[in-house]
Amino acid sequence: MKLGYYPGCTLKTKAKNLEDSALASLEVLGIEATELERWNCCGAVYSLADDDLIHIVAPVRDLIRAQQQGYDTVITLCSMCYNTLARANELMKNDEEKRNTLNDFMDEEPDYFGDVKVVHFLNFLEDEVGWDKVKEAVKVPLNGLKVAPYYGCTLLRPKEVGIDHPDNPVMFHKFLNALGAEAVDFDSATECCSAYQSLAHPDIALKVSYDILQDATNKGADALALACPLCDYNLGRKQGKMLEMFESANEVPIYYFTHLMAVAFGVPIDRNHFELNRESSVELLKLKNLLSEVPA
Amino acid sequence: MSKRPSVGSTGEDQIFRRPSAGGAAEAPVEEIEVRMIPIYIMGKRYEVPETLTIMKAMEYAGFQYIRGCGCRGGVCGACATVYRKPGDYKIYTGLACQTVVEPEMYLTQLPFYPANRAIYEFNELTGKPEEVHALYPELFRCVACNACSKVCPMDVEVMDYIAAVKRGDLKAASEISFDCIQCGLCASRCMGELPQYHIGQLVRRINGAYLTPRAEHLATMVANIEAGRYKECLDKVKGLDADTLRNIYQERELEPAVAGEDWTPKSNECL
Amino acid sequence: MSLLIALRTINDEMRRKIKEISGQDISKCFQCGTCSASCPMEEHLQAPPRRIMTLIQFGQSEALDLLNTPWVCASCHNCMVRCPRGIDITRVMEAIRLLRLRQNINQVEPSNLQPEEVVDLPQIAMVSGFRKMTS
Numbered sequence: 033m034k035l036g037y038y039p040g041c042t043l044k045t046k047a048k049n050l051e052d053s054a055l056a057s058l059e060v061l062g063i064e065a066t067e068l069e070r071w072n073c074c075g076a077v078y079s080l081a082d083d084d085l086i087h088i089v090a091p092v093r094d095l096i097r098a099q100q101q102g103y104d105t106v107i108t109l110c111s112m113c114y115n116t117l118a119r120a121n122e123l124m125k126n127d128e129e130k131r132n133t134l135n136d137f138m139d140e141e142p143d144y145f146g147d148v149k150v151v152h153f154l155n156f157l158e159d160e161v162g163w164d165k166v167k168e169a170v171k172v173p174l175n176g177l178k179v180a181p182y183y184g185c186t187l188l189r190p191k192e193v194g195i196d197h198p199d200n201p202v203m204f205h206k207f208l209n210a211l212g213a214e215a216v217d218f219d220s221a222t223e224c225c226s227a228y229q230s231l232a233h234p235d236i237a238l239k240v241s242y243d244i245l246q247d248a249t250n251k252g253a254d255a256l257a258l259a260c261p262l263c264d265y266n267l268g269r270k271q272g273k274m275l276e277m278f279e280s281a282n283e284v285p286i287y288y289f290t291h292l293m294a295v296a297f298g299v300p301i302d303r304n305h306f307e308l309n310r311e312s313s314v315e316l317l318k319l320k321n322l323l324s325e326v327p328a
Numbered sequence: 329m330s331k332r333p334s335v336g337s338t339g340e341d342q343i344f345r346r347p348s349a350g351g352a353a354e355a356p357v358e359e360i361e362v363r364m365i366p367i368y369i370m371g372k373r374y375e376v377p378e379t380l381t382i383m384k385a386m387e388y389a390g391f392q393y394i395r396g397c398g399c400r401g402g403v404c405g406a407c408a409t410v411y412r413k414p415g416d417y418k419i420y421t422g423l424a425c426q427t428v429v430e431p432e433m434y435l436t437q438l439p440f441y442p443a444n445r446a447i448y449e450f451n452e453l454t455g456k457p458e459e460v461h462a463l464y465p466e467l468f469r470c471v472a473c474n475a476c477s478k479v480c481p482m483d484v485e486v487m488d489y490i491a492a493v494k495r496g497d498l499k500a501a502s503e504i505s506f507d508c509i510q511c512g513l514c515a516s517r518c519m520g521e522l523p524q525y526h527i528g529q530l531v532r533r534i535n536g537a538y539l540t541p542r543a544e545h546l547a548t549m550v551a552n553i554e555a556g557r558y559k560e561c562l563d564k565v566k567g568l569d570a571d572t573l574r575n576i577y578q579e580r581e582l583e584p585a586v587a588g589e590d591w592t593p594k595s596n597e598c599l
Numbered sequence: 600m601s602l603l604i605a606l607r608t609i610n611d612e613m614r615r616k617i618k619e620i621s622g623q624d625i626s627k628c629f630q631c632g633t634c635s636a637s638c639p640m641e642e643h644l645q646a647p648p649r650r651i652m653t654l655i656q657f658g659q660s661e662a663l664d665l666l667n668t669p670w671v672c673a674s675c676h677n678c679m680v681r682c683p684r685g686i687d688i689t690r691v692m693e694a695i696r697l698l699r700l701r702q703n704i705n706q707v708e709p710s711n712l713q714p715e716e717v718v719d720l721p722q723i724a725m726v727s728g729f730r731k732m733t734s
């Protein structure tokens with residue numbers, strides 16, 4: 033397998049912590065994933081209209097780039113990128129008419145038939161690495177850490193590209209258990225954080241996200257793990273605002289799932305870029321004695 | 329099979345006369361044979377010599393450039409031209425001052441294309457990508473259609489530099505957009521209604537001012553000037569009469585065409 | 600909200616277009632309300648998805664135009680995976696949005712965003728928000 037890595041725009045700036053903690057963990061596992069040399073924004077959301085193909089051009093172009101560079105598999109981290117790329121790929125594989133239209137439109141690029149595999153990091157861990165191997169790589173088991181695994185929407189729905197069952201996913205649980213953490217079930221695990229509504233209706237987004245955090249802490253979680261930079265924005269970065277707005281709001285440490293892996297693997301702390309998180313993320317790890325060194 | 333009508337032999341060969349160097353009225357006229365070809369300028373047919381650039385062909389056809397022409401050297405971006413060829417759906421572009429006419433081309437010049445230019449106080453910027461995002465939020469409307477790169481007469485990969493700005497890599501964006509001459513054609517084709525070239529220009533400015541390491545030797549030089557290092561030399565030159573000055577200039581030591589990195593003039597009195 | 604459902608208030612063209620854009624057969628909806636119960640945005644909607652389906656079934660474009668539902672919908676696909684009639688309601692919401700966006704009417708104005716907001720928001724919020732809310 034020749035493995036290419038598609039980062040997505042946000043992972044290069046505000047979610048550098050997601051990218052770097054993931055790449056550091058891959059290094060520990062001895063896996064090489066090379067970033068595509070040339071790529072563009074995937075468009076973040078998949079076009080949902082039968083007659084709107086122009087918004088499928090962006091993800092397809094990325095897959096063409098992957099193929100041009102000789103990758104048969106592209107691994108992604110951001111849930112939105114994963115969803116968009118995977119759905120576009122399904123379309124190119126299965127819908128001949130739309131595939132032809134898209135290939136004709138991109139007459140400056142080679143034709144594409146959906147041959148590159150789009151894989152989310154978690155699927156990759158399960159299928160290609162195996163949870164046993166992940167377990168073996170753990171140096172600092174996350175014992176005593178109760179984490180609410182938050183899937184959100186785009187990792188699970190629609191079914192064709194979901195990394196697990198849309199209503200009863202267990203992937204994240206397996207992941208957390210492999211790291212020695214305890215997964216805390218909560219109903220909102222597969223609910224939406226309101227996604228891009230933080231742009232159009234920030235107040236609604238704040239309330240919806242607050243409810244998710246409340247649910248997680250009511251079930252006894254110390255923290256919440258997630259995979260998407262937009263979820264992280266709504267549930268994590270906006271917590272200061274939540275504390276202002278809602279009386280019963282509590283600080284809930286937020287991690288990218290890759291953060292937890294990097295910590296458990298004993299990766300140097302700076303690769304986690306905790307400066308992009310709220311302070312509570314590092315505080316909790318210190319409290320639980322899971323950090324060997326304190327970040328600079 | 330091509331639907332395209334055959335083109336090429338429609339123009340009759342003519343004698344194109346031009347005064348030879350010297351230009352006096354009765355001076356002998358140099359005669360060159362040039363083939364005339366038909367082109368369509370804003371829909372109207374003209375016969376023009378086939379060797380001319382679009383810009384000269386337009387002048388030959390009677391258009392006068394009072395404005396809308398700049399350097400005539402392919403660097404100012406004032407003469408962007410859009411054209412089509414018969415039976416061909418594609419849009420072609422070129423700089424009127426650089427592109428030679430083709431038979432039966434349909435063309436118009438697009439000296440300017442309105443595009444939103446953000447207002448900013450450059451010295452207040454710090455070089456963070458978010459600043460560019462905030463000045464041009466519309467850049468997130470790019471759909472990667474690539475129409476911009478396809479239309480760019482300078483072969484700039486416009487879509488790629490917009491992609492680089494989106495992901496915050498201003499250095500890459502600055503390098504990819506380096507050949508842009510601000511002609512505006514990319515903006516004319518943009519599905520997302522972006523002003524790509526203004527974004528590119530801002531990014532190059534930021535790259536130059538904040539992301540590129542400062543040239544240290546320049547600071548030393550400026551300090552030397554300020555300390556009066558060259559005052560004596562300058563005063564000496566200022567006192568010379570015109571003839572001496574000319575002589576000095578003509579006899580100055582030149583850097584050889586192939587000189588090593590460490591070449592210095594014989595006298596470094598004024599260095 | 601009271602509705603007058605008469606021949607003259609039924610906009611057949613709207614029904615046809617939504618079907619065409621979304622690829623969904625709205626007449627299959629039997630009003631079970633599963634979508635509304637599944638919708639994470641429900642408490643903020645002026646009408647839940649089930650009701651939107653009724654309005655389309657009856658071609659009530661004027662009523663539909665006044666509701667915030669498609670604009671507060673987050674395209675989470677919860678309704679879609681649960682609808683017992685297999686209707687992709689998320690695509691129906693997109694079709695309603697597109698009916699307006701395609702008239703060159705923006706729901707969010709990029710030029711009016713405050714710089715602080717843009718600096719704060721991650722790129723994927725901008726990209727996805729613009730895709731859903733601008734023409």
Ligand code: SF4
Binds near residue numbers: 512
């Ligand atoms: S990038 Fe745009 S403005 Fe610059 S030269 Fe190309 S088309 Fe013209």
Ligand code: SF4
Binds near residue numbers: 476487519520521524
């Ligand atoms: S023309 Fe506009 S939308 Fe298309 S790729 Fe270029 S910048 Fe993006």
Ligand code: SF4
Binds near residue numbers: 682684
């Ligand atoms: S879940 Fe499906 S059938 Fe039930 S009300 Fe919603 S759209 Fe109609």
Ligand code: SF4
Binds near residue numbers: 638676
């Ligand atoms: S896709 Fe939209 S309407 Fe459907 S459940 Fe999600 S937010 Fe509600």
Ligand code: FES
Binds near residue numbers: 398401403423
């Ligand atoms: S006149 Fe300046 S580029 Fe053509």
